[in-house]
Amino acid sequence: MISVQLPDGSKREYPGPVTVAEVAASIGAGLAKAAIAGRVGVGNDARVVDTSFRIEKDTPLAIVTEKDADGLEVIRHSTAHLLAYAVKELFPEAQVTIGPVIENGFYYDFSYKRPFTPEDLQAIEQKMAELARKDEKVERRVLPRDEAVAYFKGIGEHYKAEIIASIPANEDVSLYREGAFEDLCRGPHVPSTGKLKHFKLMKVAGAYWRGDHRNEQLQRIYGTAWATKDELQQYLHMLEEAEKRDHRKLGRELDLFHIDDHAPGVVFWHPKGWTVWQQVEQYMRAVYRDNGYQEVKGPQLLDKTLWEKTGHWDKYRDNMFTTESEKRDYALKPMNCPGHILIFKQGIKSYRDLPLRYGEFGQCHRNEPTGGLHGIMRVRGFTQDDGHIFCTEDHILGECVAYTELLQHVYKDFGFTEIIYKIATRPEQRIGSDASWDKAEAALMESLRRSNCDFVVAPGDGAFYGPKIEYTLKDALGRQWQCGTMQVDFSMPERLDAEYVAEDGTRQRPVMLHRAIVGSLERFIGILIEQHAGAMPVWLAPVQVAVLNITDSQADYAAEVAKTLQKQGLRTHLDLRNEKITYKIREHSLQKVPYLLVVGDKEKASGAVAVRARGNQDLGVMPLDAFSQRIASDIAQKV
Numbered sequence: 001m002i003s004v005q006l007p008d009g010s011k012r013e014y015p016g017p018v019t020v021a022e023v024a025a026s027i028g029a030g031l032a033k034a035a036i037a038g039r040v041g042v043g044n045d046a047r048v049v050d051t052s053f054r055i056e057k058d059t060p061l062a063i064v065t066e067k068d069a070d071g072l073e074v075i076r077h078s079t080a081h082l083l084a085y086a087v088k089e090l091f092p093e094a095q096v097t098i099g100p101v102i103e104n105g106f107y108y109d110f111s112y113k114r115p116f117t118p119e120d121l122q123a124i125e126q127k128m129a130e131l132a133r134k135d136e137k138v139e140r141r142v143l144p145r146d147e148a149v150a151y152f153k154g155i156g157e158h159y160k161a162e163i164i165a166s167i168p169a170n171e172d173v174s175l176y177r178e179g180a181f182e183d184l185c186r187g188p189h190v191p192s193t194g195k196l197k198h199f200k201l202m203k204v205a206g207a208y209w210r211g212d213h214r215n216e217q218l219q220r221i222y223g224t225a226w227a228t229k230d231e232l233q234q235y236l237h238m239l240e241e242a243e244k245r246d247h248r249k250l251g252r253e254l255d256l257f258h259i260d261d262h263a264p265g266v267v268f269w270h271p272k273g274w275t276v277w278q279q280v281e282q283y284m285r286a287v288y289r290d291n292g293y294q295e296v297k298g299p300q301l302l303d304k305t306l307w308e309k310t311g312h313w314d315k316y317r318d319n320m321f322t323t324e325s326e327k328r329d330y331a332l333k334p335m336n337c338p339g340h341i342l343i344f345k346q347g348i349k350s351y352r353d354l355p356l357r358y359g360e361f362g363q364c365h366r367n368e369p370t371g372g373l374h375g376i377m378r379v380r381g382f383t384q385d386d387g388h389i390f391c392t393e394d395h396i397l398g399e400c401v402a403y404t405e406l407l408q409h410v411y412k413d414f415g416f417t418e419i420i421y422k423i424a425t426r427p428e429q430r431i432g433s434d435a436s437w438d439k440a441e442a443a444l445m446e447s448l449r450r451s452n453c454d455f456v457v458a459p460g461d462g463a464f465y466g467p468k469i470e471y472t473l474k475d476a477l478g479r480q481w482q483c484g485t486m487q488v489d490f491s492m493p494e495r496l497d498a499e500y501v502a503e504d505g506t507r508q509r510p511v512m513l514h515r516a517i518v519g520s521l522e523r524f525i526g527i528l529i530e531q532h533a534g535a536m537p538v539w540l541a542p543v544q545v546a547v548l549n550i551t552d553s554q555a556d557y558a559a560e561v562a563k564t565l566q567k568q569g570l571r572t573h574l575d576l577r578n579e580k581i582t583y584k585i586r587e588h589s590l591q592k593v594p595y596l597l598v599v600g601d602k603e604k605a606s607g608a609v610a611v612r613a614r615g616n617q618d619l620g621v622m623p624l625d626a627f628s629q630r631i632a633s634d635i636a637q638k639v
Contacts, residue, residue, distance in 0.1 A: 003058040021051040021191065024063045036071045036195060037064040037188045044459075048074065050140060050188040066195075066227035073101055078138070078190040079128075079199050079225040080106035085181035086127035087221075090120075096183065097159040097209065097218060104235065105224035109207050111159060116204045116219055124221070125201045135194030136179040140187060148173045148184070159209070160184055198232040199225040238477050245477070247526040248375040250534040254591060256542070257376060265373045265380030267522055272542035275571065276528075279540050280521060281361060283413070284385045287517070291406055293359035293387060298339030300363060304329035309495050310338050319367045336362035336386040337489075337514060341496045344390055344510075349500040354510065355391035355399055361521070362386045375526055382520040389513040390498070393439055399513055400447035400469070400486055407484050407517050408451070411473055413638045414518075415531055418474040421453045424461035431465060432490040440488040440511075441467045465491030468514075475531045483524060487514040535592040535614060538634040545631065546573045546588045547609075550581045550600040557604040561597060561624060568628055585612065595631060 002014045004023055012026060020038030024031045038049050039062040046060075048070045055061065064071045080099035087094050087110055099108030110116075116124075143151065145167050152160040164173055164184060176185050178193055190196060202222045209215035226232040243249075251257045256273030259266075269277060288295055307313040307320070312334065321332040333339065340358045349356065363383045372378055389399055411419060423444050426437045444467055448455045455469075462468055471484030489512040493499075502508045518524040528536070538544055545565055549558040555576050562574040573593070575584050581598060588596050597609040603621060611619040611627055622630075 002055060004055060005058075005060045007060075007062045017054045017056045019051065020049060020053050020055070020061065020063070023055070023061060024051070027063070031063055031065075034065040035063050036066060036068075036190050037074045038062065039064055039070060048188050051191045052140065053188075072227055074188055074190060075196060075227060076101045076106045076225045077185075077188075078193075079196050079223065080108050081176065081178065081181070081183050081185065081189065082128050082131060082193060082196055082199075083108050083124065083201070083221060083223055084110075084183060085131055085178060086124045088181055089131070090123060090127055095157055095159050098163070099183075102222075105202070105222060107220050107222045109209075109218040109220045111209075111216060111218050116221065121201045121204065121221070125199075128196075128199065128201075131179065132193045132196045134179065135192050137192050138176055138178045138189045140174055140176050140189075142172045142174050145169055145171055145173055148175065151175075152184070196225065198227065198229050199223055200232065200236065241477055242479070242530070245530040245533045246375075247377070247529040250529050251375070254534050254542075256529070259373075259375065264370060265368060265378075267376050267379060267381070273525075275542040276525060276536065276540055277521065280518070280525060280528075284361070284410075284518065287406065287410060288359040288387070291357075291402070293357040296340065296343050296358045296360050298333070298336060298343065298360060298362060300332055300365075301330045302333055302338065304331060306338055306342075306496075307331055310492055311495065312338075321365050321367055332365040333362070334364050334366045336360050336364065336384065337388060337492060337512070338496065340386075340388040341492060341498050341512070344498055345496070349390075349510075351392070351500055351502050351508075354500060355389050355395045356510075357387065357389045359385070359387040376522040377526045379520075379522050382522045384516055384520055385518050387515045389515065390493075390500075390510040391513065392508075393436065393511055396440060396488060396511060396513070397443040397447055400444055401450050403486055403513075403515055404447055404451045404453065404469070404471075407471055410517050411484075414528060415537065416473040416475070419453075420472040420474065420480065421448055421455035422458050422470045422472070423448070423455055424458045424463075424468050424470060426462050426467060427460045427464060429464055430462075436490055437467065440490075444469050444486070444488070463487060463489075465489045473527075475527065476533075477530075481527050483519045483527070484517050485515065485519075488512075489514055535594075537638055538594045538631060539638050541592075541594050542571065543573045543591070543593050544571045544635075545595040545597060546575055546593045547597045547599065548575045548581060548584045548588070550598065552576075552578070553601065554599045554604050558599050561599060561609060564624065565628070568632075570631065589614070589616070594634075595627075597627065 002016065002018055004012050012023065021032065021035060024035040035051050037051060038053060039046050040049055040059050041047060042060050048064060066075065084096045084099055091112060093113065095111040097109040097111065099106060145164060146169065148164045149161045152164065167173060173184060174186060175182050176187060176189050200223060202224060205220045206217050207220040208217055224235060226235060254272065255270050256276065257267050257269050260268055304313060316334060320334055323330050343358065344356065361383050363381065365381050368378060368380050391399060408419065425441055466488035468485055468487040470482055472480050472482040474480055493509045493512050498510055499507045500510055547558050547562040549555050558576060559574060562572045565572040577584065585596060592614060594614050596612040598612065599609055603609055608621050608623050609627055610621050613619055
């Protein structure tokens, strides 16, 4: 007898081996129809399998449907194969390579004699729908490696043959067939193509074979797939909204910054963009000051030997910009941590000095590949709101509690209220005692509990020197951005010989807590632009108020209003151009200025202003003092 334990704790027994599909059918016809795959085992031992998988011993089993995260991944993986199937039907000479699942979808790489056109994509998508409607059964078979190599060579799929040839000779490989198409894959897949209904092809891009620029450039077709029509439509709507909010587009339209081929991966900030930068930096500088951090500044260029001591040279040298002077090798710093330790080491530190908190707006450089650069979100030169706390193990909990609460406050001020918390724990390859790891992990978890934060644990995802908390914020479109971090480091103080004098007079190593709230300021400002669709909150807006005259007869009064507001510290633009007022209002509205003050003869006579708020809100005429109080309240409340 085979005993299958279901998620609700109930058990079903079968006289012999049974497939996942048969178990689903024994539970009910509805479940049998909805079944996409099965999940056998529990915890870390659980794995997703085809519905044709034979259960030959007692095991826990969950039937996977389109409602499960695992089910959605199976749908996307199967849709990638459907894409390849359609391409082969329409373009038989095309060769298939690889087609993995990615976030929100999938892609497949093809070798073909000419570029695919938008019309080709439309035809491929239509063919995919046609093949899905056939509801062809998806079947798995296993071949010895060499036999599989010969099979794919025989049908002219040389890329597949090369992939399989790289697998050890004594291993078998699995193939999946649907109709006339057969592909190499570990699986699992949906039981039939009819399960694939809600998909869309998005774009074509170039991709080198096996990621090596020395190889042939292939064509990568991206697609998305979802369990329901509504989910697909919601995703496509989100992409439309994201395109409108694209920080690169808004950066041009609002005259904030540009990227130039003369300095790829480095930002040229225009006056308005630099104003936003300064607001973020000065805000974070106040956060440093008000929370016990001492601001420091380390050099950009550091000797190679320092990076060798920290371990960065061996791990990251390909991503470091290097230079040579007087027969010494140097590197532009990719991070600020070693410099802060060198500052800590100047002079004798006592346990009474701990915790010692350093903060720096440290400019860093990383040699990112050109293909990975993305506006100001992914650059080669960036500035971090970097902080390091030197403390004892007993300080870790208190510092982490205070830091999480501080981070929540900062994110709220910038307009983010939803945060995802993840704790990455010890990897297999690590340094330090288990007791130290136990204490650090427990402190990180307890700090989040004390801050009333639900969190997930990512086993083994910690750095080799210590565990960490990752803070990921959600934006207005539901996209996730991992910005903040708190890392516990036992290693670098040891490697760079940092120490303090303990209460008993002995020399001890401090624990080093690496922390950042916004992370890269460039990236964070890009996130802010997209979060607010360029319409920055009043406190961040590069121009907070524009003063517009209707005719030349109000020019002197308009200039007086603007000067008064400027003296109050408001970023004010005076527009005295000889243009129609409707034109000026429209132009400043497109620049997303929070407040427009229009002055005509009536306003001049009464010492008032006609106020228009962003979003075409007419707030009427009010005394200038009343407006000043209103905007001051907006700024103070960060609305």
